[in-house]
Amino acid sequence: QTELLARSKILFLRGLPWGVDEKDVKAFFLPIALREVTFVNCSNGRPTGEAFVSLDEKDTFDALLLHRQKLGKRYIEVHLSNEEGMGSRIQRMGVRDCSSGWIRIRGLPYRCSSIEVAKLFEDFKVTKDDVTMSVHSTGSLAGYCNGEAFVKLRNQETAAQAQKALHMTWVDERY
Numbered sequence: 001q002t003e004l005l006a007r008s009k010i011l012f013l014r015g016l017p018w019g020v021d022e023k024d025v026k027a028f029f030l031p032i033a034l035r036e037v038t039f040v041n042c043s044n045g046r047p048t049g050e051a052f053v054s055l056d057e058k059d060t061f062d063a064l065l066l067h068r069q070k071l072g073k074r075y076i077e078v079h080l081s082n083e084e085g086m087g088s089r090i091q092r093m094g095v096r097d098c099s100s101g102w103i104r105i106r107g108l109p110y111r112c113s114s115i116e117v118a119k120l121f122e123d124f125k126v127t128k129d130d131v132t133m134s135v136h137s138t139g140s141l142a143g144y145c146n147g148e149a150f151v152k153l154r155n156q157e158t159a160a161q162a163q164k165a166l167h168m169t170w171v172d173e174r175y
Contacts, residue, residue: 009035009057011064012081012089017072018047022156025051028071032059038086038100040093048093052086090150091132101153103163108147109172117149120171124153124162 016025022037032055040050055063060080067078090102105117114131121130134148153159 009054009060010081010083010086011053011055011060012077012079012085013051013053014049014077014079015074016047016049016051016076017074018049020071024071025053028069028076029053029055029063029066032063036100038090038102040089042093050089050093052081052089087132091134101155101159103151103153103159105149105151106147107171108145108149110145110147112145112147112149112171114149116171117151120166120169121151121153121162123165124158126151126153 013025016039025037026034035054035056036052038052040048040052042048053063064078064080066076068075070076108117112133114128114133117131117133118126118128130152132150132152134146134150136142136144136146151159151162153162
């Protein structure tokens, strides 16, 4: 546990009020400086009250001391996490649009690959490693692409620019 704590730079938050934004989360952690805040949404786009934050490894212990402290009227759970845990949760649930540079893409052709999605975003310096294809998790189509992907861009501003520029762009016979 101590070794994990020493290396961890991603924390999972649960219990956030639904209306919070990045500024509110950063204020909750003051004086600890956060690098990124990534909000998790339900598959229908509604907030889950969960987020991931990344910070310097040296601040992890102090950040964990905020476990069960209040933000507004709600207490917030603060747990250790990692990139794998964050990626898995984001793929399963989704992210708030442009949160920390993430964009959710819908309506992709089912045979579309991460390389094709990266090519769509080439003006924004996205590589195939920045693309996570979403797949069906149950049923006869389990493991096959479900027409959605998550794309990680440099920051929230770049994500908003890409979203505006590429919204309703055709990919094969779908937009």
